[in-house]
Amino acid sequence: MxxxxxxLQAQLADNSIFTLQTLxxxxxxxxxxxxxxxxxxxxxxxLAVPLAIGRGSKHAWIRLPxxxxxxxxxxxxxxxQLYLIYxxxxxxxxxxxxxxxxxxxKPFVPALIAFTLNTGAYTTEIFRGAIKSTPKGEIExxxxxxxxxxxxxxxxxxxxxxxxxxxxxxxxxxxxxxASAIASVVTIMDLTGAARFVYARFYAPxxxxxxxxxxxxxxxxxxxxxxxxxxxxxxxxxxxxxG
Amino acid sequence: xxxxxxxxxxxxxxxxxxAHARDDGSVRIAIDxxxxxxxxRAPDGELEGFExxxxxxxxxxxxxxxxxxxxxxxxxxxxxxARKYDAIISSMGVTPERERQVLFxxxxxNTPSVWITRRDRDxxxxxxxxxxxxxVGVQRGTIRDxxxxxxxxxxxxxxxxxxxxxxxxxxxxxxxxxxxxxxxLADETFxxxxxxxxxxxxxxxxxxxxxxxxxxxxxxxHKRDGELAEKFNxxxxxxxxxGTFDELMxxxxxxxxxxxxxxxx
Numbered sequence: 248m249x250x251x252x253x254x255l256q257a258q259l260a261d262n263s264i265f266t267l268q269t270l271x272x273x274x275x276x277x278x279x280x281x282x283x284x285x286x287x288x289x290x291x292x293x294l295a296v297p298l299a300i301g302r303g304s305k306h307a308w309i310r311l312p313x314x315x316x317x318x319x320x321x322x323x324x325x326x327x328q329l330y331l332i333y334x335x336x337x338x339x340x341x342x343x344x345x346x347x348x349x350x351x352x353k354p355f356v357p358a359l360i361a362f363t364l365n366t367g368a369y370t371t372e373i374f375r376g377a378i379k380s381t382p383k384g385e386i387e388x389x390x391x392x393x394x395x396x397x398x399x400x401x402x403x404x405x406x407x408x409x410x411x412x413x414x415x416x417x418x419x420x421x422x423x424x425x426a427s428a429i430a431s432v433v434t435i436m437d438l439t440g441a442a443r444f445v446y447a448r449f450y451a452p453x454x455x456x457x458x459x460x461x462x463x464x465x466x467x468x469x470x471x472x473x474x475x476x477x478x479x480x481x482x483x484x485x486x487x488x489x490g
Numbered sequence: 491x492x493x494x495x496x497x498x499x500x501x502x503x504x505x506x507x508x509a510h511a512r513d514d515g516s517v518r519i520a521i522d523x524x525x526x527x528x529x530x531r532a533p534d535g536e537l538e539g540f541e542x543x544x545x546x547x548x549x550x551x552x553x554x555x556x557x558x559x560x561x562x563x564x565x566x567x568x569x570x571x572a573r574k575y576d577a578i579i580s581s582m583g584v585t586p587e588r589e590r591q592v593l594f595x596x597x598x599x600n601t602p603s604v605w606i607t608r609r610d611r612d613x614x615x616x617x618x619x620x621x622x623x624x625x626v627g628v629q630r631g632t633i634r635d636x637x638x639x640x641x642x643x644x645x646x647x648x649x650x651x652x653x654x655x656x657x658x659x660x661x662x663x664x665x666x667x668x669x670x671x672x673x674x675l676a677d678e679t680f681x682x683x684x685x686x687x688x689x690x691x692x693x694x695x696x697x698x699x700x701x702x703x704x705x706x707x708x709x710x711x712h713k714r715d716g717e718l719a720e721k722f723n724x725x726x727x728x729x730x731x732x733g734t735f736d737e738l739m740x741x742x743x744x745x746x747x748x749x750x751x752x753x754x755x
Contacts, residue, residue, distance in 0.1 A: 334663075337663035337664070337665070343663075343664050348664075352664070352665055354649070354665075434649040434650055440650070444630055444631065444650060446631070447630045447631020447632075447635075448631045448635075448636075
């Protein structure tokens, strides 16, 4: 570890912008970005599964609110949603005196809420489409076996829907990573926040943003690799049979 | 040979000419107009402002005949180097890059930075331990950002914004405990000096260390005009010593931008 630090220090000796100090900003930014994106994706996913099922409900009182939620969050820019939540919560009367303020005071949670609700809406739509396109034959077969609605959902509809939704969901994950770049407008020091700081500090926009672009590329590559691996495993039955 | 001789005469004439401008005690001073309240053009066409008054006072003390030359900021140093004028009194901050090109007088002012908080808050900025866990808003990449990052990163939660308006907003709603801002800018966005303002200043105004805040604004001269610079330095020390500087300053500003320490050195 120490020799690695020494090596790094030697590499950076002639560099006035990328010192250990600024690299640590990028490092902290990487951690924040990954935390923010990962958490919002997980919570958004948990939220989206029941919502996607409810979206196809017979009852209008279940279906319509979910439709409205998806419509609002897919119909407005994420930046606007972030502003509304970050600046909006302070207008709730007396919120500064409750325990909620302890978490809402810092910019992280408002951003997490905005990102979660946004990705939740998109993921709901992705799953709804996948559920809707379940082959009729599979459902009929399940019914013929006398499965209840819940059992059919659990054993037949959802597993096959998840598989079909996988490529589209992989895209959503990458979009979410890139969308998280706006977190720095509410003072979060994420990757883009670190780049903006280095830019403002050294007046070197090209270096600062080129470096951060490379980090985003690496992250995206990891996500692509992960989803490709997942698709290979889960969608193996769709591959043409090899002779 | 003849050509060479002509050239010598010509250069001699030019040197004599410039020397002449100095000998009769006339000095041309460049200034970038307007920069309120340092310099503005009054409705009657005359230049007025803090730096005009200060410059005239210095010339009076140094027994020099001064004329003001209006010059845009971009060409202000090239103009000095080309001898279009003899000095620049235009709120020019001393930087190493400029020091390579021009000769600076002792710095005569620097705008301070201030700690701002909400009027109903009670924070002691000098008691470092009590600051633990508080948040401070600064504009990203400014010298104020540098200062809090260098001096307070272990106790304060530093949040960086794009504008001072956003800082005011979050300070207002209680998201921030503190802000550290340039005095004139803070006066504009926080309006903290008026009695019915939501904000107030805490602690002293800050201009040190010069490694962060800069040495301040100084008069710039041509590198070879050491004698002229010395005359102005002398005059600056005088106006600081007898209180004339303070008098002029209070005419235009309700805060202290003097640099007594720099003057004494």
